[in-house]
Amino acid sequence: MKIKKALMLIFMLVALTAGTVYGSDAAGVNIGKVNLGESYVFSQNTSGSSFFFMSQSNFLNRHKGSLVFFKSSSIIKGKIEGNIYCLFSELVMEKEAMVSGNIYTLSSIVSVHGNASAKVKAFIVFEKLFSNIYSINGYKVYSDVLPAMVIIVFLSVSRELICLILLGFKKGFFEQGSVLILKEPFGILHYGLFSYFILIALSLMFLMSVVGVAIAVLIGIFVFLISLNGQVSLNMTMGDLITNQLNIKAGPYVNAVIGGIISEIMTFLPVVGLIFNFILMPILCLGIFFTNIVNGFIRKRFYETPYDLNINYNKNPGTDDIRNIVVKDIK
Structure with a gap:
């Protein structure tokens, strides 16, 4: 029922704003x-x-x-x-x-x-x-x-710098988001797909009239900002997976930079880059952000992150790890 009421409200707003096309x-x-x-x-x-x-x-x-x-x-x-x-x-x-x-x-x-x-x-x-x-x-x-390369480099560098600045403001929030990708992948896809298609549909409907263009632009800015927030966590996760495989101990900023470089390289790939940039990346980033919001402010559910205890969740414990755990409190 709540979903039906929400859809009815959306279509009422569209009817009010997307009126005459030609007159x-x-x-x-x-x-x-x-x-x-x-x-x-x-x-x-x-x-x-x-x-x-x-x-x-x-x-x-x-x-x-x-x-x-x-x-x-x-x-x-x-x-x-x-x-x-x-x-x-x-x-x-x-x-x-x-x-x-x-x-x-x-x-x-x-x-x-x-x-x-x-x-x-x-x-x-x-x-x-x-x-x-x-x-x-x-x-x-x-x-x-x-030159195309000037535009690409400018946009890529700007995007990653903004991600690092955001990470500096709310590091704990983005660390939680990076863990959610591994802990709740289906929840992220659920929220991501739902929000992605709803926002795309709203933008297209509002673009049918000049009155609605302003709303469509605001929706686009909103999606961009939310996607940037999700991308911070996604970059950290990709960087964390890579540094763990290489047995390198890295902090959130280093992981975010490494993950950011990987994500930017992905956008250059033919066909795959288009899918990654315009479908996969927005869905994942929107899903990470909204799942993080729901967990932190509604469910009050928080996970330990690799940055809390400086541990490697992706590495199988070896003999030295087990021995250190057993004798940790024995002098």
């Missing part, structure tokens, strides 16, 4: 929404702030409002009354096209015809390092495409 007003056809993975040709006057994700678009007339392109390509032949934001995209300003605001780019290519009117500004951090301006066939081309 009309005095400025023209309202296209204020998120456009996903399709090809669009706008021959009429249009209005509304719009987000294009992995899409192709062609604006033949006037548009009132800002446009955001992410991993997309677009051709502008009319007038855009607003700003254009190009993120990892390609934009072509044809003859007599006009943008009343600015065109802001990040790792994108913008081609502006000699008779077009547009001001292109690269993302300030990368402008001097990677921007390039040249002319070809009557077009002035602005390019600030970042």
Whole structure:
């Protein structure tokens, strides 16, 4: 019953926020929404702030409002009354096209015809390092495409640094999470799968309207932050398993670094990397976090960790270990 009530509440929220996709007003056809993975040709006057994700678009007339392109390509032949934001995209300003605001780019290519009117500004951090301006066939081309390796290294290093900072704030919490992976794997999968699919479904439903985009963005930020928390524990577990196999005594920070390097390497692998990065990792990280929350704040269940007693739970006791246990209190 509780699950049914929760689902009913979710669908009520979606119904309230994901309303009109296309409408009309005095400025023209309202296209204020998120456009996903399709090809669009706008021959009429249009209005509304719009987000294009992995899409192709062609604006033949006037548009009132800002446009955001992410991993997309677009051709502008009319007038855009607003700003254009190009993120990892390609934009072509044809003859007599006009943008009343600015065109802001990040790792994108913008081609502006000699008779077009547009001001292109690269993302300030990368402008001097990677921007390039040249002319070809009557077009002035602005390019600030970042090398793929720069993006990958920057994201990987940033993610692992954040994980180490989080570990420093709440070490005991993440140590408990690292033990849960071995103690309660099915509980982690249960919470992880449930939360993963619920959050994905909510994000997709809210993305159907501009009103819901803000909520979808908040959900995405929430998933990212929760996943980072879970990744700290996952990194510690992977590092712990490796150092134990090598009979190396390591603390939580060393294990977290080793596990972080392993997880980043996994993301580079073809096919496997995509599955690991977008399915397996989020499910495990969400599951670790929520299981840890339930155990710590609801069940009040805590496990001893290898870091509590400096013992190796994965190592079979040998003769020396048994002798030390027996004679520990004998002088």
